[in-house]
Amino acid sequence: MLLQKYLQTIDNIDPGKIYVENVRSLYNLPRFAARLMCEMAVQEHIFTKKIGVVCPNCNRIIEEFDNINQIPETIYCHICDAEDAEQNTYKTENLKKEEYYKLLR
């Protein structure tokens, strides 16, 4: 029910990335329950799960992947390049990865 209500809430907007925290804070749920809701939504083909690789310099998501095996060994950040940062290509094993969900329409 909660999930259906959440989907009604976001149906008319472009929600972009849906983090577990978005669901948790909206319904004031324990974190594990919010995560469970998201995982159930993946099982129901309502959400798809993504892994974002985070740039250590600009803290943005450089690129997103469907699973860990798709992540290449190195990744290039075009913003770091444009801003002349010391480094613009990073080893992905050293980078932070964020999990989030997207609405399957």
Added chain:
Amino acid sequence: MNSKRDLLKRLLNLFPTKLLKEHFKEKGNSEDVIEAITGNNRSNFIVDFVFNNYNSTRQNIYLFDLDKNFNRNVIDNTFPLAIEKEILLNQEYTLLCLPQTEFSVYLSNPTAKEDLFFLQPVHIIIHKKSLVLIFTKLEKNVHTYFPEIREAKKASVKNDEEETLKKILTFFGMHYSVTPTNFNKGIKQLWHKDEIDCYKIQWRNPHSTSSETMDGTLTFKQKYPTEYLKIVQTQLSKSVWKYLLTDDYLCEGFTADPSNGEISITKFPKLPNQVKNVITKILTNN
């Protein structure tokens, strides 16, 4: 390490290899081509090439407004840099200087400290009340100049771009009131017409500075049209732009600080006029 030929080689290294091959009719990889050019051409030919082809390099561009029309007579022997070449075309003066930037580099295997000198092309373009300073970007990673097994780290730098810029501005400041060109209006016009959109933008609020950096290759206006309408009313600062049209008129991307008159081109332009077009397009819309 820092012979005249070494400096010319590093100078040519700032240009795309394709252009060097075409212009000097040489074949091979970048290293071979530069070796051949510096062996077969007098240095004044190489300086001529640098003067005429700066539009094909990666650049930092600084735009300024003068309080009155430029008078060539003010540039005398007190000018802080040696002028290598000069041309006057349609009331526009273009001067080329090649200041020497000196890096001190720490090396491993074996441990040593070496000096590495570069000539940095600086084009000074003056037309009436407009002063444009174009610095060709130097290679930022010094390790490319040493064998791979020798880890190289910059220890210090003398006479870098910041210092040269300061010298030039101090000189012009003695004769004119010099202010960075504020091109907020110009860039917002291009943004409004959907010719450009940004990957990153910083703007001033009444009590804070905000910044938005887009994930992946998304752009700001495309994803946040409502926020766009708010921030076009503010003063913009550091931003990274994408050219949205497919006609190759401008280079595919550039960074800009519209409130401080700064533009930076970090990738070799596809076509020689693209950088000039970026400047002209922003200023004609300003």
